[in-house]
Amino acid sequence: MRYQGLLHTYKSYLPVTERTPMLTLQEGNTPLVRAERLSEQLKLDIYFKYEGLNPTGSFKDRGMVMAVAKAMEEGSRTIMCASTGNTSAAAAAYAARGGLNCVVLIPNNNIALGKLAQAIIYGAKVIAIEGNFDRALEIVRDITSKHPITLVNSVNPYRIEGQKTAAFEVVDQLGHAPDYLAIPVGNAGNISAYWKGFKEYKEAGKSSSLPKMIGFEAEGSAAIVRGEPIPNPETVATAIRIGNPASWKTAVAAAQESNGFIDCVTDDEILHAYKTIASQEGIFAEPASAASIAGVIKKKKEGYFSDNQSVVCVLTGHGLKDPNIAIKSVAAEPLVVQDNEAAVMDAIAKLEQA
Numbered sequence: 001m002r003y004q005g006l007l008h009t010y011k012s013y014l015p016v017t018e019r020t021p022m023l024t025l026q027e028g029n030t031p032l033v034r035a036e037r038l039s040e041q042l043k044l045d046i047y048f049k050y051e052g053l054n055p056t057g058s059f060k061d062r063g064m065v066m067a068v069a070k071a072m073e074e075g076s077r078t079i080m081c082a083s084t085g086n087t088s089a090a091a092a093a094y095a096a097r098g099g100l101n102c103v104v105l106i107p108n109n110n111i112a113l114g115k116l117a118q119a120i121i122y123g124a125k126v127i128a129i130e131g132n133f134d135r136a137l138e139i140v141r142d143i144t145s146k147h148p149i150t151l152v153n154s155v156n157p158y159r160i161e162g163q164k165t166a167a168f169e170v171v172d173q174l175g176h177a178p179d180y181l182a183i184p185v186g187n188a189g190n191i192s193a194y195w196k197g198f199k200e201y202k203e204a205g206k207s208s209s210l211p212k213m214i215g216f217e218a219e220g221s222a223a224i225v226r227g228e229p230i231p232n233p234e235t236v237a238t239a240i241r242i243g244n245p246a247s248w249k250t251a252v253a254a255a256q257e258s259n260g261f262i263d264c265v266t267d268d269e270i271l272h273a274y275k276t277i278a279s280q281e282g283i284f285a286e287p288a289s290a291a292s293i294a295g296v297i298k299k300k301k302e303g304y305f306s307d308n309q310s311v312v313c314v315l316t317g318h319g320l321k322d323p324n325i326a327i328k329s330v331a332a333e334p335l336v337v338q339d340n341e342a343a344v345m346d347a348i349a350k351l352e353q354a
């Protein structure tokens with residue numbers, strides 16, 4: 001039967017009532033792709049949960065479809081969020097689909113080009129503040145507490161409900177829970193959502209074990225790892241440039257309860273992993289997503305894993321979200337040559353020597 005989206009597929013696990021509109025852009029149902037070369041190199045059984053293939057190109061669609069459907073059910077007319085980009089793209093798309101107004105607050109000059117383009121074209125009111133994500137979220141929380149506007153950041157519990165469905169899919173696709181679930185950590189909602197999902201699916205008898213949750217922040221934004229908020233977070237992975245994660249406590253609980261951990265990776269490690277999976281595996285994910293791979297490579301070097309254990313790495317967003325980083329991170333831009341065969345053959349020879 002035709003796939004009908006998350007609200008339909010996982011109705012019995014979600015706060016879906018008879019009055020909940022069955023909103024969908026066919027989110028979810030994303031591929032679990034085996035990392036053939038990386039698995040061999042690291043002597044692990046590694047899979048990518050390729051969330052970049054959601055309708056707006058990130059995992060945010062899972063939570064947003066649920067949050068926006070509930071906002072509609074409750075009669076809300078306007079939704080609002082702070083965002084490093086992906087949440088705003090998803091909010092704008094589902095608001096358009098559901099006929100709601102959408103206001104997004106983004107950190108000026110610190111969101112990837114593709115994400116900005118999405119929020120604009122879907123018709124959201126886009127406001128860039130001279131401040132970072134953490135400040136934007138504070139402002140959004142203040143405004144939505146005083147006005148009849150629905151907050152759709154992951155502090156809205158419906159977001160977590162929708163996002164937990166990714167854990168269900170991982171179990172169904174693999175046939176069991178993996179030994180490890182490696183995931184980037186920014187505002188810390190997604191690691192909390194996956195853990196909730198794995199636990200609920202086990203309780204429902206769908207899996208016999210639980211994975212260890214291993215989360216990775218970017219070093220310049222690693223508030224949880226350092227144990228204190230970071231006033232001026234920095235990282236090339238703008239999606240996770242967050243200094244005071246809203247779901248801090250539930251993320252730490254997920255790591256502890258599962259016998260996992262939250263660690264951090266440097267920008268160099270992120271960019272290395274980002275290029276490696278694109279050039280070795282044919283998978284293009286945005287830099288923040290590569291934090292999960294970078295983390296697995298780092299932990300392998302530290303001797304953390306046993307051979308052949310299964311690791312699912314969540315690739316949270318599509319590489320096309322951030323074309324500027326892709327172009328900047330390679331040694332050379334395309335060679336420009338004259339439009340004849342000889343010039344092209346010369347160029348190929350030059351590139352082969354390079």
Ligand code: F0G
Binds near residue numbers: 084186289
């Ligand atoms: N990866 C990507 C591509 C993201 O966009 C985000 C968060 C994360 C990872 C981290 O997930 O916050 O649940 O720990 N992006 C948010 C946004 C903050 O506004 O789009 P998290």
